[in-house]
Amino acid sequence: MSSRKTFYVTTPIYYVNDVPHIGHAYATLACDVMARFKRLDGYDVHFLTGTDEHGQKVEKAAAAAGLSPQEFTDKVSQSFRDLIGVMNFSADGFIRTTEKRHYAACQALWERLVAAGDIYLGKYAGWYSVRDEAFYADDETEVGADGKRRAGPVGNEVEWVEEPSYFFKLSAWGDRLLDFYEKNPRFIAPESRRNEVISFVRGGLQDLSVSRTSFSWGVPVPGDPKHIMYVWLDALTNYITECGYPDESNPLWRFWPADLHIVGKDIIRFHCVFWPAFLMAAGVATPKRVFASGWWTTEGQKISKSLGNAIDPVAMSAEVGLDPLRYFLLREVPFGNDGDFQRRALIGRLNSDLANAYGNLCQRVLSIVAKNCEGKVPPKGALVEADTALLDRAKGLLAVVRAEIDEQAFHRVLTSIWEVIADANRYVDAQAPWALAKTDPVRRDTVLWVLAETIRRITLLIQPFMPGSTAKILDQLAVAPAARAFAAFDTELVSGTELPKPQGVFPRFVEPAKVAS
RNA sequence: GGGCCCGUAGUUCAGCGGUUAGAACGAGCCGCUCAUAACGGUUAUGUCGCAGGUUCGAAUCCUGCCGGGCCUACCA
Numbered sequence: 001m002s003s004r005k006t007f008y009v010t011t012p013i014y015y016v017n018d019v020p021h022i023g024h025a026y027a028t029l030a031c032d033v034m035a036r037f038k039r040l041d042g043y044d045v046h047f048l049t050g051t052d053e054h055g056q057k058v059e060k061a062a063a064a065a066g067l068s069p070q071e072f073t074d075k076v077s078q079s080f081r082d083l084i085g086v087m088n089f090s091a092d093g094f095i096r097t098t099e100k101r102h103y104a105a106c107q108a109l110w111e112r113l114v115a116a117g118d119i120y121l122g123k124y125a126g127w128y129s130v131r132d133e134a135f136y137a138d139d140e141t142e143v144g145a146d147g148k149r150r151a152g153p154v155g156n157e158v159e160w161v162e163e164p165s166y167f168f169k170l171s172a173w174g175d176r177l178l179d180f181y182e183k184n185p186r187f188i189a190p191e192s193r194r195n196e197v198i199s200f201v202r203g204g205l206q207d208l209s210v211s212r213t214s215f216s217w218g219v220p221v222p223g224d225p226k227h228i229m230y231v232w233l234d235a236l237t238n239y240i241t242e243c244g245y246p247d248e249s250n251p252l253w254r255f256w257p258a259d260l261h262i263v264g265k266d267i268i269r270f271h272c273v274f275w276p277a278f279l280m281a282a283g284v285a286t287p288k289r290v291f292a293s294g295w296w297t298t299e300g301q302k303i304s305k306s307l308g309n310a311i312d313p314v315a316m317s318a319e320v321g322l323d324p325l326r327y328f329l330l331r332e333v334p335f336g337n338d339g340d341f342q343r344r345a346l347i348g349r350l351n352s353d354l355a356n357a358y359g360n361l362c363q364r365v366l367s368i369v370a371k372n373c374e375g376k377v378p379p380k381g382a383l384v385e386a387d388t389a390l391l392d393r394a395k396g397l398l399a400v401v402r403a404e405i406d407e408q409a410f411h412r413v414l415t416s417i418w419e420v421i422a423d424a425n426r427y428v429d430a431q432a433p434w435a436l437a438k439t440d441p442v443r444r445d446t447v448l449w450v451l452a453e454t455i456r457r458i459t460l461l462i463q464p465f466m467p468g469s470t471a472k473i474l475d476q477l478a479v480a481p482a483a484r485a486f487a488a489f490d491t492e493l494v495s496g497t498e499l500p501k502p503q504g505v506f507p508r509f510v511e512p513a514k515v516a517s
Numbered sequence: 518g519g520g521c522c523c524g525u526a527g528u529u530c531a532g533c534g535g536u537u538a539g540a541a542c543g544a545g546c547c548g549c550u551c552a553u554a555a556c557g558g559u560u561a562u563g564u565c566g567c568a569g570g571u572u573c574g575a576a577u578c579c580u581g582c583c584g585g586g587c588c589u590a591c592c593a
Contacts, residue, residue: 015592015593017592017593018593052593054593055592055593056592056593057592057593058593124591126591135591170590191522192521192522192523192587192588193521193587193588195520195521195522195588196520196521196522196587196588196589197588199519199520199521199588199589200520200588200589200590202520203519203520203589205590206590206591208590208591209591210591230591231592231593232591232593235593265587265588266593267593268588269588269590270590270593273590274590274591332529333529334530338586338587340529342529344528345528345529345542348528348542348543349542351553352541352542352543353541353542355553355555356553356555356556357555357556359552359553359555360552360553360555360556361552361555361556362552363551363552363553363555364551364552364553364555364556365551365552366552367551367552368551368552371551372551415540415541418541425555425556425557426556426557426558428551428552428556428557429548429549429551429556429557429558430557432549432550432551433551434549434550434551434552435551437551504552504553506553507553508553508554508555
């Protein structure tokens with residue numbers, strides 16, 4: 001029915017072995033901004049997040065908690081679903097790998113891979129450490145003085161284990177993957193990740209063991225249910241399960257292939273090597289782009305459970321406000337880099353960028369309008385050069401921001417917008433509308449109109465980052481909900497429109513502990 | 518061991534062959550008073566990690582070294 005361009009963006013599905021922290025919120029936030037931006041820009045958008053719930057670890061964690069795996073995952077999955085509300089994420093779908101539809105999709109994909117001749121039954125053999133629950137390659141082990149073979153970080157004893165396993169013929173896909181990367185230079189970002197992946201693939205690929213018989217919490221292999229599918233084959237499939245795979249008549253199938261998978265840098269290989277190989281083998285279109293985000297540290301330290309220094313997005317947003325937190329995460333660090341979460345930096349951004357620059361700009365302009373223009377959008381008179389210069393900068397922003405959004409360069413988007421905010425503050429000082437009030441009210445009105453109009457344009461563009469706060473500002477400018485999409489970017493505020501009483505949107509943050517001195 | 522990335526003002530970073538190396542935040546001084554003690558103007562600080570080399574010319578290219586981070590597959 002719709003001929004609009006589609007845009008499909010996904011978060012990683014989060015492993016339920018962990019409770020949500022700032023890292024999860026960060027990846028989902030980036031997707032949320034992409035989704036909101038594209039919706040405002042007229043796209044038919046689907047934004048998916050969810051939870052990855054299978055595997056031996058979950059099985060064991062559930063047992064330890066005295067719950068069935070299903071009860072356990074129900075509980076943890078819900079905490080991720082709750083994060084959506086807390087962070088004001090605009091997810092269209094939430095998928096769980098324990099859903100029936102997902103089993104169906106995984107099994108269908110498996111059968112397609114078997115039919116294509118890319119899966120065979122073999123034997124998985126290796127040095128296994130019971131303590132580490134992990135296999136080690138030959139060269140990762142060494143025989144000690146006591147004649148025992150050891151491996152791993154703490155040198156646990158290993159034994160030779162063989163178990164039947166299905167394999168995916170990944171070794172046959174190296175050249176086709178390299179070719180794929182070359183023809184699709186935008187497939188992996190940032191650049192350094194792309195280099196890593198290419199050098200990994202150039203180094204040669206081994207066949208991938210894609211089934212396990214050592215546990216049962218997962219998707220059974222069709223026709224051989226003693227085998228459970230390798231969790232990554234299972235997990236990656238979620239992106240097409242959502243679109244209805246294998247039923248290509250499903251209305252959501254229009255979204256495949258995905259435009260963007262945002263992932264953590266730790267799972268880049270699964271998304272950039274295994275996933276396209278599986279899809280190509282099964283004859284399914286490959287996603288267009290995978291972007292690897294970095295990690296956050298806290299005040300210079302790695303986030304770890306033992307230090308208990310994980311940033312809780314719920315508590316943090318309750319303290320400083322949700323939108324300032326969202327702004328900070330995407331402004332402070334170039335997306336794709338690692339970042340350090342410093343409280344001082346967060347407060348600094350909140351006060352200087354939001355309260356002083358943007359919030360105060362809105363407030364100073366709107367309060368002059370309220371006091372001088374009968375609370376209506378002032379009349380727009382003849383424009384002079386200074387007026388058009390500012391208006392043109394604001395108008396030009398949409399094209400700049402579009403381009404940066406498509407690169408996931410969120411910090412540059414915000415930098416560009418804030419340059420115009422600084423211009424607007426300079427313009428206020430230069431034009432001094434409070435002085436014009438006495439000498440030239442007509443000119444004053446035009447100046448105020450130019451400012452209100454500039455604020456409107458800027459605010460439209462900030463919506464994806466701070467949806468709650470920008471809605472309040474647009475309310476204060478009496479911009480109708482229908483006029484908040486980018487299709488209305490090049491309309492103008494209509495003089496004479498009644499405006500509500502202005503109210504500050506970004507209060508300064510003062511550290512409660514700090515006593516005024 | 519192999520590979521990738523990074524080291525530039527107090528801080529976070531931009532610049533990636535060409536006049537006296539930039540921005541923001543923070544600091545000093547001045548101005549303004551519409552505004553959330555907010556805004557504007559202005560000043561200051563850098564052996565551009567170290568050492569060689571290429572070049573008329575290098576933060577920018579090459580080599581080596583020092584320091585930091587990441588990847589080097591089957592827990593996810």
